[in-house]
Amino acid sequence: MNLLSTxxxxxxxxxxxxxxxxxxxxxxxxxxxxxxxxxxxxxxxxNSSITAQAVYNFSTENQVFWPDAQGLNYCNxxxxxxxxxxxxxxVLLEFWLPAPGSFKNRWLSTGGGGYSINHHEEHLPGGLxxxxxxxxxxxxxxxxxxxxxxxxxxANGTIDHETLYMHGYKAHYEMSTIGKAFTRNFYRMxxxxxxxxxxxxxxxxxxxxxxxVQRYPDEWDGAxxxxxxxxxxxxxxxxxxxxxxxxxxxxxPSPCEMNxxxxxxxxxxxxxxxxxxxxxxxxxxxxxxxxxxxxxxxQFECSTDLEKGTPLQSGKVSPETAMVxxxxxxxxxxxxxxxxxxxxxxxxxxxxxxxxxxxxxQYWKPTINSLGTQWVSKFLELKEDGTSSTADNATYDExxxxxxTGWQRYESVLQTTWxxxxxxxxxxxxxxxxxxxxxxxxxAGSSVHYHEAVRQVMYPHLSFEDSMEAINDWNRLYLVPGAxxxxxxxxxxNGSFPRTTLKTLIRWVENGIKPENLDAVILQGDNFGEHQxxxxxxxxxxxxxxxxxxxxxxxxxxxxxxxxxxDAYNLPLY
Numbered sequence: 307m308n309l310l311s312t313x314x315x316x317x318x319x320x321x322x323x324x325x326x327x328x329x330x331x332x333x334x335x336x337x338x339x340x341x342x343x344x345x346x347x348x349x350x351x352x353n354s355s356i357t358a359q360a361v362y363n364f365s366t367e368n369q370v371f372w373p374d375a376q377g378l379n380y381c382n383x384x385x386x387x388x389x390x391x392x393x394x395x396x397v398l399l400e401f402w403l404p405a406p407g408s409f410k411n412r413w414l415s416t417g418g419g420g421y422s423i424n425h426h427e428e429h430l431p432g433g434l435x436x437x438x439x440x441x442x443x444x445x446x447x448x449x450x451x452x453x454x455x456x457x458x459x460x461a462n463g464t465i466d467h468e469t470l471y472m473h474g475y476k477a478h479y480e481m482s483t484i485g486k487a488f489t490r491n492f493y494r495m496x497x498x499x500x501x502x503x504x505x506x507x508x509x510x511x512x513x514x515x516x517x518x519v520q521r522y523p524d525e526w527d528g529a530x531x532x533x534x535x536x537x538x539x540x541x542x543x544x545x546x547x548x549x550x551x552x553x554x555x556x557x558x559p560s561p562c563e564m565n566x567x568x569x570x571x572x573x574x575x576x577x578x579x580x581x582x583x584x585x586x587x588x589x590x591x592x593x594x595x596x597x598x599x600x601x602x603x604x605q606f607e608c609s610t611d612l613e614k615g616t617p618l619q620s621g622k623v624s625p626e627t628a629m630v631x632x633x634x635x636x637x638x639x640x641x642x643x644x645x646x647x648x649x650x651x652x653x654x655x656x657x658x659x660x661x662x663x664x665x666x667x668q669y670w671k672p673t674i675n676s677l678g679t680q681w682v683s684k685f686l687e688l689k690e691d692g693t694s695s696t697a698d699n700a701t702y703d704e705x706x707x708x709x710x711t712g713w714q715r716y717e718s719v720l721q722t723t724w725x726x727x728x729x730x731x732x733x734x735x736x737x738x739x740x741x742x743x744x745x746x747x748x749x750a751g752s753s754v755h756y757h758e759a760v761r762q763v764m765y766p767h768l769s770f771e772d773s774m775e776a777i778n779d780w781n782r783l784y785l786v787p788g789a790x791x792x793x794x795x796x797x798x799x800n801g802s803f804p805r806t807t808l809k810t811l812i813r814w815v816e817n818g819i820k821p822e823n824l825d826a827v828i829l830q831g832d833n834f835g836e837h838q839x840x841x842x843x844x845x846x847x848x849x850x851x852x853x854x855x856x857x858x859x860x861x862x863x864x865x866x867x868x869x870x871x872x873d874a875y876n877l878p879l880y
Contacts, residue, residue: 327406331381332383333358334356336492337385338353339491340491344484349387349484350387350389350390355398357382357383359383360379360382361380361381363378364377366431369432370792370803371508371805372805380404380405380434381402381405382402384401385399397445398449399441399443399484400441401441401489402430403492404439408434410436410437411500411501411502412436412437412438412503412504412812413482413486414504415482416442416511417478420677421453422453423443423445425511429442429506429511433506439492441481445472446469447473461690474517474719478518502528504526504808504815507530507531508531508532512533512534512535516722519737520730523730523733526735527815528736528737528815529735529738531738534753536721536722536752538720538722539711540712540713541748542682546675546678547647548672549698551633554633554702555633557626557627557629558672559624559630561608565608565656566623567601567631570600570601570623571596574592578595579787579849580850583853585787585798585800586788587788588787588846588847589750590867593867601623601627602622605622617668631656638702640874645870645871645872650745650747650749650751651750657746679693724880725762726764727760731764738782738814738824739757742790744787744795753783761776764776774844778843782842784824789803794830799832800831802829802840804824823839824842825838826839826840844865
């Protein structure tokens, strides 16, 4: 009997035993033995699908969700399983397992983005550097490169509900259940040993993280949740709103003219936090003080782009363009003035309300965001070809009707806004929730609104101050000044980003070190490498002493700019 077999028989934890190499354990045979002890009712594993590959001296750098690391050794294992009784069903999993000496009794699930349930291995290194087995799933969509919109329909007019529910929450629950059992067996952990379980995701991955803590509170010790794409019924249709405004007002400004307005907003609102650094840290104060009329008459110019076929764009910001920007920022309202949804903060820009140039006819026309079009065509109109002529000419009220339809159809699966997280709190779970304040895709106000819904539902009898203290004891929201969608913003390069949030969560969960502020670092621009502290909601940053000292303070007036009454609906929108 060799050393490895002996250790397996006596039941030592491989992660704590010296002399057991990655080469010894990263084999198909060991993975097969490991999987043979994983028994989950309703699932059947395909042993012939197992692959195992040892990877040495892996490096990761220039990422925004974890710091640079070199010399990582891990085992890449893939496997497949099926659901009993479902014909043709096949789900792929991929695990990156740290070398035995680097394993720290941790599991990490990673999520996707857009309509993808994973990030094609891009996010798997983030767990390795903290000694966590890290996993991704293909959801059963036919491969890690397949997205749910490609497979959501069985035929025109027919939703594949198994695919829908797998994407909504089932696939990630199954992966964590399988992955944690596999991890315990792979390293031969003692039944008494604690395996800490985490989720890290942003955008769609953030929605997936919330889908887990809302439904499976005992499955998770903590989650890092960035810019979650919750409230999909409103969020995806909202991506079409900017084009609808331009059609309604009959004015189609060039991207250069719209970008000039964003630049002017940043210039005007930069100093409102007490520090001039090209970053709008107080979009709430910006909302109170900025006037779009100030942009009228300001000069703009963008050179010809031969590759894109766009002409020279120059001139002065027109009153009509200022009105377009003001109307978009106001957010979607019904014709009788009732609010249906919100737009990103002022400094976020108009990425989902851009325009394209018609070279043949020599004019600018609005583009329809592809995620919005796919939502309308595939998820609402149930059309296989993914086209939607109605999205090109939708009125405000039609957009609102689509929001209602999607909300009702997918409330239990994709809205992911269940506000009562009492079971997760009672289980001792911790959440660090962050959102780029200048996110142009998912409004930062979306995260604020959900966080506030959780506070109000869970602590209805406490005062404002006491309920804030109660929720911040286990669930903290941080707005990231200057940050865009799950990344730093190109228009505000001196904005910092929370790169080590998973490390902070691990310290909170495993050592009881609750973060007050959240560490963030500037990853580009003139102030590269500077560390800053993010304020926990509802406090906001304010700089003193010529921008050298920052404090987190509460301001009732600015707080109220983040509160919304979605009175276009007869039901509460969490």
